[in-house]
Amino acid sequence: MFDFDRVIERRGTHSTKWDMIAKLSGIQAPDALPMWVADMDFAAPAGVTEALMEEVKRATHGYYADTGSWAQALVDWMKRRHRLTLDPAWVSQTPGIVSGLGLILQAITEPGDEVVLFPPAYHAFRKIIQANGRQILDARMIETDGRYRMDLAALEARLTPRSKVVFYCNPHNPGGTVWTAEETRALAAFCARHDLILVSDEIHCDLMLGGAVHVPALTAAPEFADRIITCLAATKTFNLAGAHVGACVTPNAALKQRLDQRIAASGLSSYSSFGMIATEAAWRTGEAWLDALLPYLTGNRDLLDARIAEMIPGARPMRLDSTYLAWVDFSGTGLAPEDVAERVKSRARIFASPGEQFGPGGTGWLRLNFAMPRPLLNEALGRLGDAFDDLRSQTRSDGALSRVRA
Numbered sequence: 001m002f003d004f005d006r007v008i009e010r011r012g013t014h015s016t017k018w019d020m021i022a023k024l025s026g027i028q029a030p031d032a033l034p035m036w037v038a039d040m041d042f043a044a045p046a047g048v049t050e051a052l053m054e055e056v057k058r059a060t061h062g063y064y065a066d067t068g069s070w071a072q073a074l075v076d077w078m079k080r081r082h083r084l085t086l087d088p089a090w091v092s093q094t095p096g097i098v099s100g101l102g103l104i105l106q107a108i109t110e111p112g113d114e115v116v117l118f119p120p121a122y123h124a125f126r127k128i129i130q131a132n133g134r135q136i137l138d139a140r141m142i143e144t145d146g147r148y149r150m151d152l153a154a155l156e157a158r159l160t161p162r163s164k165v166v167f168y169c170n171p172h173n174p175g176g177t178v179w180t181a182e183e184t185r186a187l188a189a190f191c192a193r194h195d196l197i198l199v200s201d202e203i204h205c206d207l208m209l210g211g212a213v214h215v216p217a218l219t220a221a222p223e224f225a226d227r228i229i230t231c232l233a234a235t236k237t238f239n240l241a242g243a244h245v246g247a248c249v250t251p252n253a254a255l256k257q258r259l260d261q262r263i264a265a266s267g268l269s270s271y272s273s274f275g276m277i278a279t280e281a282a283w284r285t286g287e288a289w290l291d292a293l294l295p296y297l298t299g300n301r302d303l304l305d306a307r308i309a310e311m312i313p314g315a316r317p318m319r320l321d322s323t324y325l326a327w328v329d330f331s332g333t334g335l336a337p338e339d340v341a342e343r344v345k346s347r348a349r350i351f352a353s354p355g356e357q358f359g360p361g362g363t364g365w366l367r368l369n370f371a372m373p374r375p376l377l378n379e380a381l382g383r384l385g386d387a388f389d390d391l392r393s394q395t396r397s398d399g400a401l402s403r404v405r406a
């Protein structure tokens with residue numbers, strides 16, 4: 001019913017992922033493969049296409065009237081998928097989550113204030129904080145038992161009176177960490193103790209792999225709901241990033257009013273009809289599509305993990321419980337990070353996201369987007385294997401040598 005194996009030609013379609021490869025990575029090869037920016041190479045749910053087709057066929061594309069049906073569709077979705085009760089009155093639309101984060105910073109902080117990040121963390125967090133003249137306070141995560149953990153004690157020692165906001169990626173990008181209710185509640189309590197606003201970016205919350213369960217911040221820490229802003233979107237879930245619409249949700253009316261004032265001050269209180277129509281249709285009609293997509297992505301994850309272990313001695317993908325963004329540590333290969341990057345770029349002709357982009361703790365890692373039809377993924381993995389084949393032959397000869405010595 002859903003053909004995720006179908007390869008759709010996206011070159012020459014204004015696709016950032018495909019059409020910006022040469023410009024942004026320097027890879028000139030015509031057969032270059034993109035495994036960087038977080039969108040998928042799958043067709044969106046049919047209900048989205050139908051809703052857009054209706055609009056296109058009618059051919060009257062005037063201003064969008066916000067009747068409240070969009071926020072209601074989001075609220076219904078969060079109830080059905082995550083058992084979270086939201087009120088449509090808590091929802092502010094923004095032209096995407098990253099712009100929402102910028103608007104939040106403008107609404108509730110001053111230039112020079114500090115925003116806590118848990119790196120390695122989504123690179124656009126860093127950029128939007130800096131672009132708004134705010135400071136990053138990095139609370140580097142610790143890796144134990146193959147997953148990330150926050151070190152709140154270390155963070156506590158570094159807070160200053162200028163620390164105002166925490167950007168929490170729930171689930172985490174990169175690394176795919178699905179935070180437990182206890183972890184999120186501990187963070188929310190920490191924020192309450194230190195008077196910090198907790199911005200919980202849950203854009204990846206629908207992309208749970210192998211049965212993992214997302215716990216919204218508002219579910220984990222209802223007693224601290226007043227200091228939580230949750231960022232939600234249909235765009236990551238249903239491959240609609242170009243629709244550019246997201247939601248910032250908070251039950252704190254005063255906080256919401258400040259955000260709405262900032263949205264109005266930027267002239268953003270009116271929305272793109274195409275974005276609104278596409279994302280509302282996705283929430284209303286896309287559930288069966290998503291239910292079919294998740295096992296497919298889980299299969300891609302397992303394939304990538306197995307092939308990397310088999311083909312690149314010393315490389316280690318972190319076990320992803322969510323997202324389609326593999327996070328692979330190459331430090332065990334014994335190769336310098338520049339050598340790894342060069343092999344992936346020049347030999348494999350693959351554009352991957354360099355780990356340094358994600359801040360402290362990212363060096364030596366690459367992020368690889370595997371949300372692609374399996375024929376493409378097999379091609380990419382084959383090329384990655386070839387790019388490191390000397391490591392395999394070296395391991396084989398070392399193994400043979402140690403057997404002879406034994």
Ligand SMILES: Cc1ncc(COP(=O)(O)O)c(C=O)c1O
Nearest residue numbers: 038096097098099122173203246
């Ligand atoms: C954690 C996180 N937040 C936000 C975004 C982007 O959201 P938007 O396109 O709505 O700005 C991404 C995209 O990869 C992401 O990973």
